[in-house]
Amino acid sequence: MIKFDRYAGGKHYAVTFSYDDGLSDDRRLVEIFDRYGAKCTFNLYSANVDSDKPNCITREEIKELYKNHEIACHAYHHPHLERMTVKDQYDELIRDRETLERYSGRIIRGMAFPFGTYNDDTLTAMKTAGIEYSRTTASTGGLTIPDRFVTWHPTCHHNESERPINQLIYNIEKAPWRAGGLLYIWGHSYEFRQSGVPVDFDEMEKRVARLAEYSYDIWFATNVEIMDYLNAQKSLRYSADGKTYYNPTQIDVWVSNGDEPLCIGAGKTVVIE
Ligand SMILES: [Zn+2]
Structure with missing residues (x-):
């Protein structure tokens, strides 16, 4: 019997990361991911690039900074999309997509919902703007494969990632009958330097390093690579x-x-x- 429980290279698990807002803390996070071969999707809102805010990234550094990772949309001004007309939602998405494509020289295909919120019109606006998937903030807690990529629910925020990481490693080591799944962790890189958080940069590095020890059975990929792979499998x-x-x-x-x-x-x- 054929089972659809493997990813690129025949590995049983896929791991992806998704980080929002594009502040300068992304630089340190990219270093961590690159050190261990992990892959991330960075969701940027263009109004925040080159802005007067402290800690923003510049349009000049986008190509180089994210060269090993995916760049995706987060709407131009980071609005509550569900409070806007469908036309205004579309404007937010297409303007962000066009701007990020100009800065990066790439084709941008994905998104994360600002604040994690959306309505039916958001999905219409996404389709019209050529955006194929979008991440929510509704954690599943599990290693499940998304039903529909236009509302792609992650496993967890990085602060809640200890248990699912342990589960994945347990499965690899001790539970081959559970094989097959996706661990999807999201957050904001600026959270790692806030005081009193359970996961700071050092702890995040430990967790990425721990997962990388199992790279013989884990495919590290960006969001869009996982979507393309699963669609090919289907x-x-x-x-x-x-x-x-x-x-x-x-x-x-x-x-x-x-x-x-x-x-x-x-x-x-x-x-x-
Ligand atoms: Zn955001």
Whole structure:
């Protein structure tokens, strides 16, 4: 039997990070992620770039700072989108997307909802603005795969990440029958330097380092890489007898054939004996 419980390279787990608002504390956080090969999506609101606020990042540094990570939208002014007309919501999203694309030279496809709030019109505005997914702030606490990427619920805020990290490592070491899942941690980098927080920069580094010890079974990826991979996995075509699999996408997909990893390469057909 084929099971969809593997990610790139045949690994059983995916881990992703998502950090909002784009303040200068992102610089130290990027250093931590880069030291351990972890991948993050940074959600920026353009009005905060080059602003008069202390600690903002500049448009000139965006390309270099985030070169190993994804840049995504967070609406232009960080408004409560659900209090706006659909037209104004669209303006907030397209203006942010255009600005970040100009600064970064990339195609921007994702977003995090400012304040985590949204309504049905927000989803319409996103679709019109070419934004394919958006992260909420509603933690699942689990290692679940999102049902729908337009309201993508994370596992937890970094302050609550100890238990899910322990769960993931327990699964890798002791519970192979639970294999397969996504750990998704979000937050703001400026929170790490606030006094009295449970997770400061040093503690965050410890947690990332601990996960990196298990990189033989963890795929570190940005939000959009995970969405593209899961969509490719869903696009597999298979015969009625469950023996022939065809991957029509441009992304290699990994599955379990029994307990063994099996790669169904991009554009390839695989027949199971
Ligand atoms: Zn925010």
